Amino acid sequence: MTTAPTLSRPAQTSPPPGRSRLAILASVRLTVLLLALIAAVVLIGAWCPQEAQVGQQKVIDMFGPDVALELSRWGVTDIFHTPLFLLLIGFLTVNMVACSVQRVFPRARLLKQPMPLLSEREISRLTVNSELALPGAPHTGIARLAQGLKRCGYQVRVETDALTAEWGKLGRLAGTVTHIGLLTLLAGVTVSSWTGFSGFQAVPLHGKLTFGQSEHSKLWIGRLPDWSVRVDATRREDYESGDPKQWYSDLSVVDSQGRVLKRQEISVNNPLSYGGVDIYQSSWGLDQLVVSFNEHVRHLDLRQMGKVYAAFLPLDEETMFIFSVHDQVKPLRLFAKRPDWGAPRLLAEIPPGKSIKLGSVNLTYREVVPVTGLQYKSDPGFPAVIAAFVFIIAGAMLAAVPHRQVWAHARIANKDDALTGTAGTSGENACILAVGGRSAKAGRAFEKSLSSLLAKLSGDGQTLAGETI
Amino acid sequence: MSELQLAMTNTAGISSVMSFWVFVGSNAFRRPRELMLKLGLVVMVVGFLALTVAIGARGVDAGRFPLANLYESLLWFAWAVMGGFLIMQRLYPILHLGWLASLAAATMFLYGSWLPASQHEISPLVPALVSYWRQIHVPPLICSYAMFFLAGLSGLMQLWEAGRVRSLAWSLGSLMLGCTAIALGTFTSVDTFVLQAMFVGGSIAGLTGALLNLKQVMRTRVNAERAELYDEVAYRAIMIGFPLLTIGIITGGLWANHAWGTYWSWDPKESMALVTWLSYAAYIHLRIHRECSAEKLSLVTVAGMLLTLLTYLGFNSLGFGGLHSYGRFK
Ligand code: HEM
Numbered sequence: 001m002t003t004a005p006t007l008s009r010p011a012q013t014s015p016p017p018g019r020s021r022l023a024i025l026a027s028v029r030l031t032v033l034l035l036a037l038i039a040a041v042v043l044i045g046a047w048c049p050q051e052a053q054v055g056q057q058k059v060i061d062m063f064g065p066d067v068a069l070e071l072s073r074w075g076v077t078d079i080f081h082t083p084l085f086l087l088l089i090g091f092l093t094v095n096m097v098a099c100s101v102q103r104v105f106p107r108a109r110l111l112k113q114p115m116p117l118l119s120e121r122e123i124s125r126l127t128v129n130s131e132l133a134l135p136g137a138p139h140t141g142i143a144r145l146a147q148g149l150k151r152c153g154y155q156v157r158v159e160t161d162a163l164t165a166e167w168g169k170l171g172r173l174a175g176t177v178t179h180i181g182l183l184t185l186l187a188g189v190t191v192s193s194w195t196g197f198s199g200f201q202a203v204p205l206h207g208k209l210t211f212g213q214s215e216h217s218k219l220w221i222g223r224l225p226d227w228s229v230r231v232d233a234t235r236r237e238d239y240e241s242g243d244p245k246q247w248y249s250d251l252s253v254v255d256s257q258g259r260v261l262k263r264q265e266i267s268v269n270n271p272l273s274y275g276g277v278d279i280y281q282s283s284w285g286l287d288q289l290v291v292s293f294n295e296h297v298r299h300l301d302l303r304q305m306g307k308v309y310a311a312f313l314p315l316d317e318e319t320m321f322i323f324s325v326h327d328q329v330k331p332l333r334l335f336a337k338r339p340d341w342g343a344p345r346l347l348a349e350i351p352p353g354k355s356i357k358l359g360s361v362n363l364t365y366r367e368v369v370p371v372t373g374l375q376y377k378s379d380p381g382f383p384a385v386i387a388a389f390v391f392i393i394a395g396a397m398l399a400a401v402p403h404r405q406v407w408a409h410a411r412i413a414n415k416d417d418a419l420t421g422t423a424g425t426s427g428e429n430a431c432i433l434a435v436g437g438r439s440a441k442a443g444r445a446f447e448k449s450l451s452s453l454l455a456k457l458s459g460d461g462q463t464l465a466g467e468t469i
Numbered sequence: 470m471s472e473l474q475l476a477m478t479n480t481a482g483i484s485s486v487m488s489f490w491v492f493v494g495s496n497a498f499r500r501p502r503e504l505m506l507k508l509g510l511v512v513m514v515v516g517f518l519a520l521t522v523a524i525g526a527r528g529v530d531a532g533r534f535p536l537a538n539l540y541e542s543l544l545w546f547a548w549a550v551m552g553g554f555l556i557m558q559r560l561y562p563i564l565h566l567g568w569l570a571s572l573a574a575a576t577m578f579l580y581g582s583w584l585p586a587s588q589h590e591i592s593p594l595v596p597a598l599v600s601y602w603r604q605i606h607v608p609p610l611i612c613s614y615a616m617f618f619l620a621g622l623s624g625l626m627q628l629w630e631a632g633r634v635r636s637l638a639w640s641l642g643s644l645m646l647g648c649t650a651i652a653l654g655t656f657t658s659v660d661t662f663v664l665q666a667m668f669v670g671g672s673i674a675g676l677t678g679a680l681l682n683l684k685q686v687m688r689t690r691v692n693a694e695r696a697e698l699y700d701e702v703a704y705r706a707i708m709i710g711f712p713l714l715t716i717g718i719i720t721g722g723l724w725a726n727h728a729w730g731t732y733w734s735w736d737p738k739e740s741m742a743l744v745t746w747l748s749y750a751a752y753i754h755l756r757i758h759r760e761c762s763a764e765k766l767s768l769v770t771v772a773g774m775l776l777t778l779l780t781y782l783g784f785n786s787l788g789f790g791g792l793h794s795y796g797r798f799k
Contacts, residue, residue, distance in 0.1 A: 028758045032751045039747040046740035046784075047665070053735055080735055175757075198731070269600045269728045280729060375729060385732065389719045396712035399753065402705075441708065444701045445560045 026098035034092045041088065045079040052078055093186055096179055104175045111172065114157065115164040118407040120434040126407065128447045129436030132458045138410035141431040145408050148453050154406065162409045171401030171441075178399065181391025188384030195221045198377035203231050204287045205369050208254075209279070209376065225275055225378075227255045232263075234372040236284055236327055242307050247284035249372040276378050283373030285309070289323055289332070290366040297366065309368075325368050328352070332365040402442035406450065408435045471530050477523035478544070482582070484516025485547065485575040492568035506564040510555075513571060517551040524548060531591040534604040539785070540588040542611055543581035546781070547574040549615030553706065557619065561702050569622040576648075583656065602724035610717035610742070614781045616710030617749070620703040621774025624767035627699035628679075631764055632691040635682035640771045643675020647775055647783070654786030664787050672775045676768060683764050700763040703770045704756065711749050718742050741780040748773050 024030065048071060049058045059077050060068045068077070075082040123129055134141040138161040146156045146163055154165040199214035209229040233250040246267050253262040253274045264272045271280040286309040289300045300311035300323065313321040315336075322335040322344055331351045335344035348356045355364040379385075413430040435454060439446035488509045495505035524544055528535035535541050554570035557563060581588075628637040650668040653659045721739065722732035733739065752769045755761045761769075779787075 028754050031754050032758065035747045035751040035754065039744045039751070042740050042747070043744045045735060046737040046744065049737075050735055269602075271727070282729060377731065382726075389723070393712065393715055393719060396715040400708040400712050402708075442560075442701065442705060444698050445705070448561070 025094055026102045027095075028099065030095050031092075031099065034088060034095060038085075038088050038092065041079060041085050044076060048076050048079070050078060050080065052081070089186075093183075096182060100176070100179045100183070104179055107172055108176050111169060115166060115405060115407070117159060117162050117164060118409065118436075120409045120411070123407050123409055123434045123436035126436030127438045127443060128450060129434070130451070130454060131432060131434050132454060133413055133430050134410075134433055134458065135430055138412060138431040138433075141410045141433045142408060144457060145433060145435065148457055149406060152449065152453060154404075161411065163407070165406040165408075165437075167404040167406075168401040169403060171398050171403045174395050174399035174401070176395075177391055178395025181388045181393075181395055184384055184391060185388035188381035188388055191381030191384060192379050193381075196377065196379045196381065197224060198375075198379075200282065200373065200375050202283070202285075202287075202371050202373050203229075204371045205231055205234055207231055209374050211277075211376070214376070225277060227253055227261065227275065229272075229279060229374070230254050231372055231374075234284070234370045236370075238327070242326070244284070247281050247372070249281055249374070251279065276380065278377055278379075280375040280377075281372065282375040285371050285373070286325060286327070286368050287371035288369040289325060290369065291323070291332075292362075292364045292366055294362050299369075302368070328368055328370060332368075334363070402439050402446070404437060404439040404442070404446050406435065406437035408433060410434070471526060474523055474526040474530060477519045477526060481516045481520035481523055481547070482575070482578040484512050484519060485551070485571050485578055488512040488516060489568055489571035489575055492565070492571055496565060496568065506567070509567050509571070510558070510564060513551055513567065514555065516574070517548065517555060520544065520548045520551065527591070536604065536607050536611075538588055540581050540584050542607070543577045543584075545608065545611045546615055547577040547581075549612040550574045550577070550618060553612070553615050553619050553709070556709075557702060557706060560705065561698060563623075563698070563702055566622065566626060566699075566702075569626070570619065573618055573622065580652075580655075600724065600728065602720065602727060606717060606720040606724050609713040609720070611781075613710040613713035613717060614777050616706045616713065617745075617770075617773055617777040620706035620710065620770045621777070623699045623703035623706060624770030624774070627696050627703060627767040628764060629690070630692045630696035630699060631767075632687040632689075633683060633685070633764055633767075634687045634690060635685045636679040636764070636768070639675050639678035639682060640768065642678070643672050643775060644771070644778075646671030646675065647778055651778065651782050651786045654783075661787055668779065668783060668787060672772070676772055676775075679768055679771070680765075683762075683768070696763065700766065703767065707749055707752060707770065707773070711746075711753065714742070714746055714749070718746060738780070738784055741776075741784055745773070745776045745780050748776055 049062060051059060051072070056068075056072075056077075059071065062068075063071065071077050075084070079085055118126075124131075134144065142158060142161055142163050146158050146165070149156050149163075149165045152167070154167045155169065156163055156165040197211070197214040199211070201209050201213065203209050207230075209231070211224045211228075214224065230252045231249055232252055233248075235248050236244055237246045237248065239245045248265055248267045250265050251263070251272055252260045253272075254260055262272070262274050266272045266279065266281045268281050271278045273279075285304060286302045289302055289309075289311045291298055291300065300313060302309040302311050302325070305324075308324050308326050310325075311323040313323070315321055318338050320337045322337055324333045324335065329352065331349040333349050334347045334356075336347050337344040347358075350356055350363070350365040352365055352367060355362050357363075410431045410433045413432050435450070437446065437450060491505055491509035491512055495502050495509060498505065524535055524541075527541065527544075531537075536545055550570055550573050554567065558567070625637060625640060628634075628640065647668050650664045650671070653667075654661065654664045718739075721742070725734065726732040748769075752766065752773060755766060755769065
């Protein structure tokens with residue numbers, strides 16, 4: 001009667017007749033094929049720089065113009081917008097809906113169904129099974145087993161001389177929960193791409209962010225906001241080394257009449273939300289330098305040169321002024337450069353608002369105008385996406401819970417049971433306990449835990465000769 | 470680096486090498502096998518504890534969560550491989566797998582210690598990484614990679630115990646090529662296209678070879694019971710790794726949404742993590758389908774391990790960029 005437990009993998013029950021056409025769409029084989037194909041496409045998309053993310057130039061830099069053109073023609077450089085990719089996602093959706101409705105969601109009903117009681121014979125046919133002799137009447141044997149199982153966290157149902165027990169029942173919901181999450185995700189993403197908008201604008205200090213330029217080609221439903229966002233202040237915070245640590249912008253939301261509706265300071269990782277639109281700090285720089293020569297105001301464009309920003313002003317054929325600023329508070333450094341000098345010479349350091357004399361000219365450092373890079377987006381499908389995230393995580397975690405089922409049946413021992421005569425387990429004082437169970441996901445671990453439980457139980461009883469679990 | 474951190478990191482590194490040799494020894498000698506297995510386990514526990522302290526000390530020294538560059542992530546990976554193995558050996562009698570887990574941890578230590586010194590130093594964070602999301606997003610990913618590694622190792626053992634020696638050889642060949650490509654990409658300036666071809670070509674060729682040879686069984690080697698055990702261990706490791714990867718990817722999306730206003734931007738590393746996720750989803754469904762032999766499933770775990778390797782280390786060392794450039798240092 002010894003059963004070397006084997007991981008049995010009974011064939012999947014076939015779908016009811018008359019649904020064969022649906023069956024292909026709902027088959028798990030198709031799922032695996034689709035998942036593998038999508039993975040392959042995404043892998044190619046990860047390998048080849050995508051124009052939509054990094055621009056065409058990067059692709060050309062990497063492969064040279066000829067190969068880049070060829071890749072572009074095959075859609076490899078924008079693979080996530082190719083019909084192939086969308087088609088695969090479409091198939092996956094149909095497959096998931098069909099399979100979920102047909103096979104996965106009905107699983108939820110199983111939760112309510114109690115496990116049936118099994119006879120001694122049926123128990124002996126389970127993948128993991130054992131028989132042991134215990135002192136006392138059958139119901140005491142069952143009661144002791146029930147106690148042991150409960151201590152291991154099983155939900156136990158006792159019926160006089162038999163019991164059923166279950167562990168990790170919720171694990172059976174894994175597929176259902178995950179798939180609900182995935183379908184919700186698809187729904188959320190669809191809503192967003194039909195009604196959302198997003199964009200980026202570099203806004204100088206005191207300038208305004210408006211939404212007219214946003215990428216809303218996909219805006220099928222809904223309209224763009226008529227309010228705008230004014231940059232009241234913006235600054236950078238550095239590490240001691242001079243590397244940037246954080247960027248900040250003080251923003252005001254203003255309506256079309258100029259009334260301020262909301263004020264907030266934003267920074268990287270700390271956006272402003274208003275009217276369903278989120279505004280993010282995404283980059284920062286210095287835009288213009290404002291200086292005056294004898295009250296003659298000039299705006300000079302700044303260029304980033306490593307950690308500083310510089311503006312260039314030719315004085316004559318030979319001489320060039322170089323203005324270098326680091327941020328809004330540190331002094332402006334003025335250099336002059338001539339071809340016969342090896343390196344530019346520092347002429348002066350001018351704190352903001354101060355002036356210096358250069359011969360007959362009074363040079364004043366008025367201000368430096370920073371520019372803040374603001375990213376914005378409106379994403380109406382986002383709540384659904386968040387809900388989907390919760391479901392997907394919960395489902396994946398449930399899938400890690402192995403479902404375990406135990407059945408037991410007890411009867412009074414008789415002469416045919418080859419008891420080896422340990423005290424207390426002979427004659428009418430003993431019961432024979434048939435215990436069996438299964439766990440599709442963790443057969444071996446289940447077997448180990450059940451056998452150690454039974455070993456404890458039979459500390460004063462014994463397993464029948466030749467019986468192993 | 471503080472004294473404590475240095476001492477503990479070295480202890481952990483040395484322990485992983487030592488436990489490797491003790492576990493190897495236990496396989497070689499018949500007599501004191503049980504004793505040596507236990508000894509190997511003790512050494513590994515010591516290494517694990519030392520590494521826990523080392524990582525903690527690094528966090529205290531840096532005044533931030535100690536997971537911001539490749540070196541630190543390798544420490545975490547080694548930690549998770551050891552920890553994952555310690556958990557799995559409580560569920561299953563798999564101590565004789567210990568040498569492989571130790572080898573994986575020791576390799577990561579070695580790889581980490583060969584990185585340029587700038588990686589070992591504690592450096593300040595760029596604005597994008599200053600966020601509490603960092604400690605929510607990265608550890609689950611590293612731990613999931615570690616679990617997938619353990620699953621792949623179990624898959625290899627399953628092939629061995631099932632007598633699929635040729636398939637095993639092909640699989641090992643593809644792994645070796647992949648690791649070589651990554652090592653060359655990290656420490657030399659071999660052309661990235663060559664390395665990519667080496668990794669991808671090696672993986673495809675190796676796995677195809679392994680699949681074609683799956684029917685070749687060395688009967689004298691077959692230990693069906695152990696093969697079945699490793700099959701289940703691989704599955705359980707994946708079922709722990711999968712939710713961790715799910716959490717890692719999703720929190721990554723939430724972080725990106727918080728910082729840049731978009732939860733998905735098809736950044737190469739993101740896409741790669743998605744590929745890995747989809748592959749393990751395929752594994753799970755193959756298992757549900759119940760038509761696939763345990764040996765084929767083992768090959769899927771090996772393929773998964775290659776993808777994990779590519780996602781974790783390959784992408785940066787084989788010349789890809791993107792937002793997640795903390796792994797780059799050349
Ligand atoms: C696209 C079509 C898909 C189909 C037709 C499909 C089908 C199935 C089926 C039939 C089950 C078994 C349910 C059960 O026995 O309780 C299942 C489980 C599951 N599926 Fe899917 N699936 C699909 C996509 C996905 C995707 C993309 C994921 C993402 C990761 C996923 C994750 C899961 C999980 C976690 C389980 C639970 C596994 C377990 O209980 O061990 N599925 N799926």
